Amino acid sequence: MESLKPIRRIAIVGTGLIGASWAAYYLARGFDVVATDPAPNAEANLRKYVEEAWDLLTEAGLSAGASRDRLEFASSMQEALADADFVQENGPERPDFKAKLFADMDDATPPDSILASSSSSLTMDVIQSLCKRPERCVIGHPFNPPHIIPLVEIVGGAKTSEETIERAMAFYGSIGKKPIRLYKALPGHVANRLQAALYKEILYLVQERVLSVEDADIAVCYGPGLRWGVMGPSLQWHVGGGSGGIHHFMEHLMGPLAGMMSVLGTPQVTDELKQIIVDGVVGEAGSESIDSLAREENKVLVGLLALRKNAGRSPTDFANPTRRLAV
Numbered sequence: 001m002e003s004l005k006p007i008r009r010i011a012i013v014g015t016g017l018i019g020a021s022w023a024a025y026y027l028a029r030g031f032d033v034v035a036t037d038p039a040p041n042a043e044a045n046l047r048k049y050v051e052e053a054w055d056l057l058t059e060a061g062l063s064a065g066a067s068r069d070r071l072e073f074a075s076s077m078q079e080a081l082a083d084a085d086f087v088q089e090n091g092p093e094r095p096d097f098k099a100k101l102f103a104d105m106d107d108a109t110p111p112d113s114i115l116a117s118s119s120s121s122l123t124m125d126v127i128q129s130l131c132k133r134p135e136r137c138v139i140g141h142p143f144n145p146p147h148i149i150p151l152v153e154i155v156g157g158a159k160t161s162e163e164t165i166e167r168a169m170a171f172y173g174s175i176g177k178k179p180i181r182l183y184k185a186l187p188g189h190v191a192n193r194l195q196a197a198l199y200k201e202i203l204y205l206v207q208e209r210v211l212s213v214e215d216a217d218i219a220v221c222y223g224p225g226l227r228w229g230v231m232g233p234s235l236q237w238h239v240g241g242g243s244g245g246i247h248h249f250m251e252h253l254m255g256p257l258a259g260m261m262s263v264l265g266t267p268q269v270t271d272e273l274k275q276i277i278v279d280g281v282v283g284e285a286g287s288e289s290i291d292s293l294a295r296e297e298n299k300v301l302v303g304l305l306a307l308r309k310n311a312g313r314s315p316t317d318f319a320n321p322t323r324r325l326a327v
């Protein structure tokens with residue numbers, strides 16, 4: 001890496017579901033954004049997405065200089081990346097395709113810029129394998145939709161430099177995202193694995209006819225899920241341990257919890273189970289369209305984030321890199 005230049009111009013490679021949401025977020029944070037995607041209508045779809053997201057981004061708070069007019073669409077990747085300080089890649093999730101795409105991005109981008117991939121399931125080892133400057137390539141995996149959800153999982157490959165990881169952590173943290181660092185590459189990174197772990201037990205309980213799909217959703221949503229949206233499960237035990245905090249929890253409550261872990265179930269993901277879930281979800285959604293559910297959810301999420309901020313702990317507090325210990 002030749003210098004630590006400031007990040008002003010962001011390139012978005014691939015403007016599907018995730019790329020469009022990233023573009024909207026970076027515009028709201030006051031960056032120049034240049035996007036590229038070879039799909040027919042990609043530019044029109046992107047501009048429509050940004051238009052529709054802007055009200056909520058405005059409600060969440062725009063950074064100085066934020067403007068939809070700072071969005072450019074480039075017809076070629078070379079043009080899009082020529083002056084980019086930071087690239088957020090959101091192309092199709094296929095290993096060979098992504099490795100070739102990154103090699104092309106590496107050739108087209110100034111040598112001191114960072115190349116970040118939103119990839120959910122590929123390792124950076126694979127993605128950077130054809131690059132001439134693999135040290136500047138890193139995974140910056142968002143949680144959908146990135147213009148609302150702060151989490152970004154950062155993980156490098158064997159050839160990623162420590163400096164790139166630190167710069168990516170600092171950059172995402174500085175723009176209101178909540179970056180976490182993974183020290184090992186795992187399929188699904190971490191947040192999706194956590195979802196899978198919980199959902200495994202939900203499927204098991206539904207399959208065993210312990211409760212309905214709707215009540216399982218209520219159990220998460222109006223029980224622990226509400227608290228997890230404020231403090232993570234481990235910090236939560238500190239509060240749950242009463243005046244003795246986490247020490248009391250470890251001595252008196254970890255035993256029963258560990259016992260419960262040993263009897264968690266493994267569902268058989270049969271067609272019948274899938275149909276039970278589908279019927280339950282269709283019943284829960286009722287006549288509401290998916291778009292309207294998503295809009296409603298995003299609105300509540302923005303309100304929750306604002307509430308946390310106003311309560312004195314900003315959404316990024318728990319992700320303050322200087323407070324965190326390395327593993």
Ligand SMILES: NC(=O)c1ccc[n+]([C@@H]2O[C@H](COP(=O)([O-])OP(=O)(O)OC[C@H]3O[C@@H](n4cnc5c(N)ncnc54)[C@H](O)[C@@H]3O)[C@@H](O)[C@H]2O)c1
Nearest residue numbers: 013014015016017018037039090091092093118119120144
């Ligand atoms: N969908 C999710 O919930 C989610 C969440 C987090 C991360 N991701 C990751 O984000 C990435 C994109 O996923 P998505 O769901 O937005 O997919 P998507 O299919 O909606 O978008 C992919 C886009 O890439 C474009 N594309 C194809 N070839 C291209 C090229 N040569 N240059 C530039 N763009 C090109 C396509 O036209 C399409 O618009 C994937 O790596 C995925 O793993 C997805």
